[in-house]
Amino acid sequence: MNQPAVLPKSPAQPGRAEAFAERVSDIVNLGAVAVMLSIGHRTGLLAAMAGRPAAGSAAIAASAGLAERYVREWLAALVTAGIVEYEPGTATYRLPDEHAACLVPGGALGNLAVYTQHVALMGQMQERIIECFRTGAGTRYEEYPHFHHMMAEDSGQTVVAQLRETILPLVPGLEARLESGIEVLDAGCGRGEALVALGQAFPESRFTGYDLCADAVAAARAAAARAGVDNVRFEVVDMTHFDEPGRYDLVTSFDAVHDQQAPDELIRRIRRALRPDGVYVMQDIGGSAALENNLDFPMAAFLYAISCVHCTPVSLGQGGAGLGTMWGWETAERMLRDAGFRDIQRHLLPHDPQNVWFVSR
Ligand SMILES: C[S@@+](CC[C@H](N)C(=O)[O-])C[C@H]1O[C@@H](n2cnc3c(N)ncnc32)[C@H](O)[C@@H]1O
CATH class of the missing domain: 1.10.10.10 (Winged helix-like DNA-binding domain superfamily/Winged helix DNA-binding domain)
Structure with a gap:
């Protein structure tokens, strides 16, 4: 009451x-x-x-x-x-x-109109989230109408459009390796547009995308079929249990770690999945773990609101940690180190002020 x-x-x-x-x-x-x-x-x-x-x-x-x-x-x-x-x-x-x-x-x-969709979705989810406030329970991805489409539009701007110009150059020599042919995994690939673009650009490499949500994977497969790429495959996989030691030369995750059930465990599994000279490129939200450091962070209130309505409840709904969107680059860096990565570089990209990019070996 x-x-x-x-x-x-x-x-x-x-x-x-x-x-x-x-x-x-x-x-x-x-x-x-x-x-x-x-x-x-x-x-x-x-x-x-x-x-x-x-x-x-x-x-x-x-x-x-x-x-x-x-x-x-x-x-x-x-x-x-x-x-x-x-x-x-x-x-x-x-x-x-x-x-x-x-x-x-x-x-x-x-x-920027792409991001206004999040505000509309927050309103749509309000009653459900109020219920979560009362019970402490979480939600499921499928409860958010249009979510994967919206995310694909978002990462279409921050990831897909910038792959060749700013993202691949974060790893010196990566383009040449992709050209000669390597094994790549995108963890939490959503609708898969980044992998389809990479598959088109690098026909000698093989690309795998895993995502929890069947609707996202169906859309990813359709995008691959439309693009006519045969070196890209998508599977519905709950990465909580993913275990493919030494299989990949490159693993990417684009905004797909903080809302997992166990982000630290996923990062450990990703490290195990890399070959000895493999590299992990991780984009995630670049806020700080300390609220007081985020007062001037770009659109911080919007990000905390998304966290409240989506990222925290979907993690809790998987029985997870519920770290939230603003889990903090410090937390991410610590988890990368704890997972055994020794060479961890943190980058900020001018086109993408809300995200941090880690290149880890
Ligand atoms: C914020 S979205 C980002 C999607 C995509 N990488 C992009 O940039 O558009 C996070 C993705 O992680 C996926 N995900 C969450 N938990 C997962 C799990 N346990 N296993 C596999 N994928 C998961 C979600 O289904 C969702 O597609």
Whole structure:
């Protein structure tokens, strides 16, 4: 049962209280705008408006194949949020190029609308998570609608698009080894787009992707078939029990360790799976294990919120440690060392300020 709030009759600093109340109003307003952007991304409305001249709501709805009445209300939300421009004389709307630059696929500044989907998903999961708050129990991946698709869009920007330019160069000589032909594993591969891209680029190497979720693996297999690669295979594997000693020259994990049942155990198993000259490339969230160090970390509140609604409960739901999204690079580095890696290098990549990259041997 909710306890009654205990408050003094009036705050000691009324000005501070009023300023904070304004801030909360902004949070409510912008939280709603995030969901509108998520809808705009998922329905294709943002893409339909990008780079196009001003148009009426009926034309915009028609170009995205959607119902005008809903599109008009969505447009009003984006106009009042300062995202879309509105010309009352002609009742036309325009998404300025400068705004489209971070809101559509291929935008010059990436597609930040992809991340607004997390906000929408948090709302969708609220009742379930409140139940978890009360019971202490966890959740299952399958309970999060659209999760793997959303993750693939996310890593499409931070991983797939950067493989050749910034990620492979983290390991000197790796491209040459991939060209001559090596054995590669991606742990927690999700929809497998990184491996498919690698499979296409390096036909002499063999790539294996393991993931817990059958729907993600089905999508990964479909992506491999579409790309026509025959050197990439995907399997549904619970990596909690994975044991393939000395099999791989390269193991990768992209944002797939902190929410495992036992991240330390997985890292130990990955080390055992490497050949003596093998290398493990691990991308994970780059926050600190200490809350006080994360006050200025990019989008820290968003990351803790994702942790609360997704990463912590899915780990707890597997009977796991529930380390959370902000488990901390210090924790990751310690687990790598405890697993027996001796040469551990930590990198930060400018395109990806929320993640840390470890190269371990
Ligand atoms: C945050 S997602 C990242 C997916 C993918 N690497 C990407 O970057 O898009 C974490 C992935 O780890 C997988 N995973 C979690 N626990 C696992 C386990 N015990 N065994 C195998 N995969 C697991 C999830 O199914 C999910 O696809």
